[in-house]
Amino acid sequence: LQSSPQCCAVNVLGVASLPCTAPTVDLYSREDFARHCGQSGATAQCCVLPAVS
Structure with a gap:
């Protein structure tokens, strides 16, 4: 499994979040991550994604 930071617009029942995009800048803290996503309203x-081999 891989963990991937994502900026997500809608959270459906705490299970699925759509649409999601990867951050477009380098992130150095959780605060940077939250601030970056918040700029677009996300x-x-x-997200934990299965690794594809």
Whole structure:
């Protein structure tokens, strides 16, 4: 499994968040992550995705 930072617009019942995009800047803290996502009205979330090999 991999953890991937994502900026997500809508959280559906705490299960699925859509649409999500990867941050477009380097992030150095949780505060940077939240601030970057918040600029577009999204929320900062870490999504766990299965690794594809």
